[in-house]
Each structure stands twice: as structure tokens, then as C-alpha cells.
Amino acid sequence: MLSLRAFARAAPRATARFASYSTRTTLRPSIQTTTAALRSPTIQLPRCFSTTFPRLDDAAQELAAKLNQEIQIESEENSTPADSNENIQLFLSQNDHWKLHDDSNNQEVLLTRKYEDEDITVSFSIIDFNTPMMEEGQQNEMDDDDALMDEDDGGLESAQSGGANTKGAINQGRTSGGNMKVAPEDSLAPADREELKNQEDEEVGEEGQPAFPANVNVLIQRKSKGALRINLVADTGVFTIQSVTHLPDSKTTSAKSASELIRDESPTLYTGPPFQQLDEEVQSLLEQYLDVRGINTALALFVPEYIDVKEQKEYTGWLQRVKGFVE
Structure with a gap:
């Protein structure tokens, strides 16, 4: 869906550039001939300078x-409401504890709610829509590099025992960022793999287009206790936790808004180990902790759909603003 829309936007521009180049090439000889005729040795044309420019x-x-023209095309293509709009309205009507904060011409979207003594903020951005997905060839190259790194570090890792290297599953490989990645088959029982596959097939949809991964940040604040900042990825109706960071209570923390705390990435603040390295029971309980607070499958499906709809609205608005400026 994303690649098709990007191709549709780029194709008319490429055609227009080619037509413009052909026109210039065709007219160039006649222009040169006219210029040559004017440059006769017996004719001297006065040079005229003007300090006024057309608006x-x-x-x-x-x-x-x-x-x-682009605005008209986008308006015609989106004249019929998409299923995403209906799904978004259904989610908001069934989950009225979430309050949506969405400003036009702003990439960030916030969802806020209260849960007991906690203030919960969910943040995501349409920037993920415009971020090009990694090509298959690039992914294969990275996989080869990871395999090579595993071979180089094999002796050192096998000699280590205890600590973070003993956490998580058995088949682990080091990612390019230095974190540990876990093969999916290590964390699933054989009987569960087929069930999960069927569930993912249902979530892909009739058109066979899975939802694109979207980065989501969750901030859970408690008075005098600071906050938990959880980084997740929403993909095909599933939230995958990347990291959990505790922000201690302080005057600086209290003075900042939830959005500022989510974006504030202090290089000295310990962000905890990679989530996949934690004890499996700790992982499961953290996921349950978020599920109780509404960070669940329904929200994981809502976020990519809302990003898709908002990006289209922002793109149309951007076209109108730029057109209004240049005309």
C-alpha cells in the first residue's frame, strides 16, 4: 500500500520532466537560429536592463x-471514505477512555488517559509512513554481516557465563546496534507456532497487505514516583517492547510535559537491558502490565491505520499550503 502510493505520486512527476526536456530540446535550434540572425555585424541592438520583476x-x-493538479487527483482518489476511517471511529467509540490529541501540520499524535493514580500518554508519528522500508537485498546483506559478527565473536561469547548473556533464549545473534536478537522459534512452543501463523494471516487482511511497523512511545507517570517510558513497535496487531526506562522524579522531570519527556533521550540515563534478554516471566508480566492499561491488540491495530489516514490528510494540506505560497 505504501510503495504503491509513493509510486503513484512519483510517476506523474517523471513524465512531466521528460515532456519538459523534449520540448526544450525541440525548440532549441529555432531559438539559436533567431539569435544568430539578430547578431548581424551591421545591426547593433541596444541592451536593456530592468530592475522590476514580475510577481x-x-x-x-x-x-x-x-x-x-495533484490536489484534484488526491481529492478524487479519497472521495469515498476508506475502511480505515470506519475502523478509527469504531476504536474511538469503543475506547472512550482514550483522548485523542491531533493538530494539523504536526507529525506527532498523542493519546492520553487516566488509570487509577497514573497519567498515561501514548505517542506516535506519521514519520514512520514516509520512512522507506529496507529492501530485501539490503536486509540480506545485514543478515550476512550479522552472521559474520557471530563467527568473529563466537569464541568470546562461548567463554562468558552469567550476566546478561544468559538471559533470554538460546539462539541469539548480535544486531548491528550491539543488541541481542532472538529467533522467533526459540520463544514459541511448536504447538503455538501454527496458531500464531494463522492469527497473523487473519490480521494481514483480504488484500494481503500487512500493516507497516510503527514506533510507539508510552509514558506512565505517577506522582512523586517519576515515570516509566516504554518504547514499542506496533506491527500486525502486536506490540513488541523494545526497552523500558525509569525516569526518576525530580524538579526537571516535573517541569516537562509528557511529550517532552517522551522525546528527551538522555545519553547518561540507563535504559535497561534489551527486552529480549530479560527473564521470560518478567517479559510476560510487563506485557500484561501494559495490556491492563489499554496498550493492547486494539491499539496496535489502530495506530498504523491512524498514521495512514493522517498522512494522507497532511499531504493534501501540504499541497494546498505550498500552492498558496507560490501562486
Whole structure:
């Protein structure tokens, strides 16, 4: 879905550039001939200089016309409400404990709610929509590099015992960032693998297009106790925890908004070990802890759909604002 939309946006521009180049190439000989005729040794043309410029040049006119054409195309393609709009409205109506904060011309979206004595903020951004996905060839190259790193570090890792290296599953490989990755088959029983596969097939949808991964940040604040900041990835209706960080209570922390605390990545603050290295029971209980607070499958499905809809609205608004500026 994402690649098709990007291709649809890029194709008209490529065609327009080619047509413009062909026109310039065709007209160039006649222009050169006319110029040569004017440069006769017996004719001297006066040079004229002007300090006044037209308010709207040809380039601006062409750009404004093209932007207007793009706006019309986007309006026609989105004249019929998509299923995503219905799913979004259904989620908001069934989960009225969440309050949506969405400002136009802003990439970040917030969801807030109260749970007992906690203030919970969920943050995500449409920037994930415009981030190009890694090509298969690039992924294979990274996998080869990871395998090579595993061979180089094999002797050292086998000699270590205890500590973080003993946490998590048995088949682990080091990622390019230095974290440990766990093979999916290590954390699933054989009987559960087929069930999970069937569940993922159902979540993909009729068109065979799975939801794209979206980064989600959750901030859980408690008075005089600081906050927990949890980094997750929402993909095909499942939240995967990346890290859990405790932000201690302080005057600086109390003075910042939830959005600022989510974006504040202090390089000296300990972010905890990679989630996959934690004891499996700790992982399960942390996931249950979030599920009780509404960080569940319904929200994991809602976030990518909302990003898709919001990105389209922001793109149309961006076209209109740029057109209004240049015309």
C-alpha cells in the first residue's frame, strides 16, 4: 500500500520532466537560429536592463498548476471514505477512555488517559509512513554481516557465563546496534507456532497487505514516583517492547510535559537491558502490565491505520499550503 502510493505520486512527476526536456530540446535550434540572425555585424541592438520583476514568474505558474493538479487527483482518489476511517471511529467509540490529541501540520499524535493514580500518554508519528522500508537485498546483506559478527565473536561469547548473556533464549545473534536478537522459534512452543501463523494471516487482511511497523512511545507517570517510558513497535496487531526506562522524579522531570519527556533521550540515563534478554516471566508480566492499561491488540491495530489516514490528510494540506505560497 505504501510503495504503491509513493509510486503513484512519483510517476506523474517523471513524465512531466521528460515532456519538459523534449520540448526544450525541440525548440532549441529555432531559438539559436533567431539569435544568430539578430547578431548581424551591421545591426547593433541596444541592451536593456530592468530592475522590476514580475510577481509571478513562469516557473511559479507551472508549479502552482501542477500542485493544483495533484490536489484534484488526491481529492478524487479519497472521495469515498476508506475502511480505515470506519475502523478509527469504531476504536474511538469503543475506547472512550482514550483522548485523542491531533493538530494539523504536526507529525506527532498523542493519546492520553487516566488509570487509577497514573497519567498515561501514548505517542506516535506519521514519520514512520514516509520512512522507506529496507529492501530485501539490503536486509540480506545485514543478515550476512550479522552472521559474520557471530563467527568473529563466537569464541568470546562461548567463554562468558552469567550476566546478561544468559538471559533470554538460546539462539541469539548480535544486531548491528550491539543488541541481542532472538529467533522467533526459540520463544514459541511448536504447538503455538501454527496458531500464531494463522492469527497473523487473519490480521494481514483480504488484500494481503500487512500493516507497516510503527514506533510507539508510552509514558506512565505517577506522582512523586517519576515515570516509566516504554518504547514499542506496533506491527500486525502486536506490540513488541523494545526497552523500558525509569525516569526518576525530580524538579526537571516535573517541569516537562509528557511529550517532552517522551522525546528527551538522555545519553547518561540507563535504559535497561534489551527486552529480549530479560527473564521470560518478567517479559510476560510487563506485557500484561501494559495490556491492563489499554496498550493492547486494539491499539496496535489502530495506530498504523491512524498514521495512514493522517498522512494522507497532511499531504493534501501540504499541497494546498505550498500552492498558496507560490501562486
